[in-house]
Amino acid sequence: MPSSILYLPxxxxxxxxxxxxxxxxxxxxxxxxxxxxxxxVFGTFRVWLASR
Incomplete structure (x- = not known):
């Protein structure tokens, strides 16, 4: 029994x-x-801003 308690951790x-x-x-x-x-998303937003 004590050995199984030791193996548990x-x-x-x-x-x-x-x-x-x-x-x-x-x-x-x-x-x-x-x-x-x-x-x-940032790249798409930048392209969208540049195309305006």
Whole structure:
């Protein structure tokens, strides 16, 4: 019984590490998507202003 209690935090850390990595990757991807959308909208707005 005590050995399983010792293994529990280790198992939790093994489960948490991929989630943590995936969270960071998702955050970076989200930042890239948002910045890309912002750049495209800004570029379209600039072209629209220039064509007026």
């Amino acid at each position: 280790l198992a939790l850390s093994f489960i948490r590490a991929p989630c943590f990595l995936f969270g960071w990757l998702w955050l970076l991807l989200e930042i890239r998507i948002v910045s890309w959308c912002f750049i495209s």
